[in-house]
Amino acid sequence: MEEIVAPITWNTGMMVSGIILTLTFIGIFTEAVHGFHRTKFAMGGAGLMILAGQYFGFYDTELAVEAVDWNVVFLLGGMMTIVGIMIPTGGFQYLAYKIADITKGRLFFMMALMGTLVTVLSLLLDNVTTVVIFGPLIILICRAMKITPIPYLLAAALLSDTGGVATLVGDPPNLMIGSAADISFNTFVYHMGGIVFAAWIVILYFLKFLFRDELAEKPQLPDFSNQEKIKDPQTWYTSLWVLGGMTILFILHHNLHWEPWFVAAIGLTAIVFISHHIELDEAFSKTELSLLMFFISLFILVGGVEESAFLMYIGQYILPFVQADLLTACIVLMWGSAVFSAAIDNIPFTAAMIPIILGMETQGINVTPLWWALAIGVGLGGNGTHLGSTANVFIVTISERLAMETGESKYRITPGLWFRKGTPVMILTLIVSTAIFWTFFEFYETPLPNSAFAEQMAQ
Numbered sequence: 001m002e003e004i005v006a007p008i009t010w011n012t013g014m015m016v017s018g019i020i021l022t023l024t025f026i027g028i029f030t031e032a033v034h035g036f037h038r039t040k041f042a043m044g045g046a047g048l049m050i051l052a053g054q055y056f057g058f059y060d061t062e063l064a065v066e067a068v069d070w071n072v073v074f075l076l077g078g079m080m081t082i083v084g085i086m087i088p089t090g091g092f093q094y095l096a097y098k099i100a101d102i103t104k105g106r107l108f109f110m111m112a113l114m115g116t117l118v119t120v121l122s123l124l125l126d127n128v129t130t131v132v133i134f135g136p137l138i139i140l141i142c143r144a145m146k147i148t149p150i151p152y153l154l155a156a157a158l159l160s161d162t163g164g165v166a167t168l169v170g171d172p173p174n175l176m177i178g179s180a181a182d183i184s185f186n187t188f189v190y191h192m193g194g195i196v197f198a199a200w201i202v203i204l205y206f207l208k209f210l211f212r213d214e215l216a217e218k219p220q221l222p223d224f225s226n227q228e229k230i231k232d233p234q235t236w237y238t239s240l241w242v243l244g245g246m247t248i249l250f251i252l253h254h255n256l257h258w259e260p261w262f263v264a265a266i267g268l269t270a271i272v273f274i275s276h277h278i279e280l281d282e283a284f285s286k287t288e289l290s291l292l293m294f295f296i297s298l299f300i301l302v303g304g305v306e307e308s309a310f311l312m313y314i315g316q317y318i319l320p321f322v323q324a325d326l327l328t329a330c331i332v333l334m335w336g337s338a339v340f341s342a343a344i345d346n347i348p349f350t351a352a353m354i355p356i357i358l359g360m361e362t363q364g365i366n367v368t369p370l371w372w373a374l375a376i377g378v379g380l381g382g383n384g385t386h387l388g389s390t391a392n393v394f395i396v397t398i399s400e401r402l403a404m405e406t407g408e409s410k411y412r413i414t415p416g417l418w419f420r421k422g423t424p425v426m427i428l429t430l431i432v433s434t435a436i437f438w439t440f441f442e443f444y445e446t447p448l449p450n451s452a453f454a455e456q457m458a459q
Contacts, residue, residue, distance in 0.1 A: 016052050017052065024042065050064050050300065068296050068300060072175045073261075076292060076295065081287050082239065082271060089232040091230050093137060096137040097137075100144075105145070107215045121160075122163035123169075135394060145219040151207065154207070159203060161383050162203060165199075195433050203383075239275075242274075246266070315359040333353075337353065337378045341381030341382050346381060350378050371448075372437070383429070396413045
């Protein structure tokens with residue numbers, strides 16, 4: 001017999017947790033207005049949630065620690081440190097100049113090769129890290145060639161955002177979704193790789209159309225062969241070999257019964273032992289502690305809302321719609337999460353949606369396609385505006401710095417420019433993704449092996 005679940009009734013704890021969540025998210029989303037970094041608001045909201053939870057009896061410090069997804073935190077920290085070790089070697093700079101030299105002034109070819117490199121790196125070194133590495137390099141190369149860097153900066157942001165959707169470690173929301181739903185690296189790539197590849201092709205050729213005038217420019221061809229070589233070949237090549245080994249371990253991590261963070265920890269340990277001259281204090285100083293604290297605080301915040309049953313209360317009103325038409329619900333979630341992620345950062349939205357979807361799973365719903373729809377929406381939605389992802393914000397920031405240094409306002413990526421170039425890209429890729437998702441829905445709705453729904457079906 002189907003279990004009858006009593007409706008969840010409203011209480012004061014839910015109201016207080018909902019108010020704290022709402023005020024914290026408003027503070028996070030409006031950081032450009034008030035000038036306080038979003039991590040400060042996340043920390044404040046997490047502290048208030050614990051105090052309110054203790055007072056109203058739904059949360060405490062022990063539950064707060066349990067609410068943190070340490071797999072996500074440790075994985076991000078490990079990968080950040082590895083990248084921090086690799087950047088000073090000069091290897092990334094060498095790759096960028098090599099691409100510029102190979103293309104010989106064929107601008108779309110350069111965009112395609114640079115975009116391919118950015119995308120491939122985004123599969124492992126999340127998209128924010130990738131644009132932090134290549135954004136300044138693109139400006140240096142374009143200024144040497146006397147061409148505008150705007151098309152290449154936008155291409156780097158859009159293609160890195162898109163490439164990051166394909167793997168479990170390519171984008172922070174993927175880490176959160178994969179950890180919550182117990183999705184393996186292989187399963188994630190298997191389901192998302194096809195959609196991301198189609199979206200990537202669409203973006204690249206659509207950019208060729210959007211920037212047809214800029215790509216028709218005649219560049220000057222400096223001698224890139226005289227540019228700086230790799231400063232620390234041992235560390236660079238060691239890191240590449242270790243990253244290759246880590247990729248294999250990411251593929252095998254489920255069979256080995258290892259969490260992804262442990263793979264990153266093994267890779268980091270291997271690099272610092274093989275390249276024994278690395279100073280650990282300097283390497284760990286490159287870790288973005290503010291981002292890690294943001295994640296920890298966000299997990300504590302949302303954990304309190306979940307313990308108050310506020311998200312389950314909201315979820316019970318969404319449940320009938322999902323039960324009535326799962327495919328439509330998935331498409332609505334995909335487009336809705338894309339719109340929200342374009343307007344605000346996709347990380348807080350993902351954090352809020354995960355408990356709601358997990359709550360639906362406890363009601364006997366096959367939520368597997370909802371996970372894929374959420375990953376597609378928050379990933380591709382980041383392309384919609386200049387605030388849609390942290391990678392976008394960084395690209396806009398360095399373009400503004402370039403405009404100030406040169407006195408040329410044409411080098412500034414404005415919200416209007418992004419709306420004309422980036423928003424159509426988001427819409428087009430969502431249309432393509434929706435068509436693929438709808439056509440192969442039977443594939444995407446196949447329950448995950450470790451899901452509660454799969455276990456119920458097996459009984």
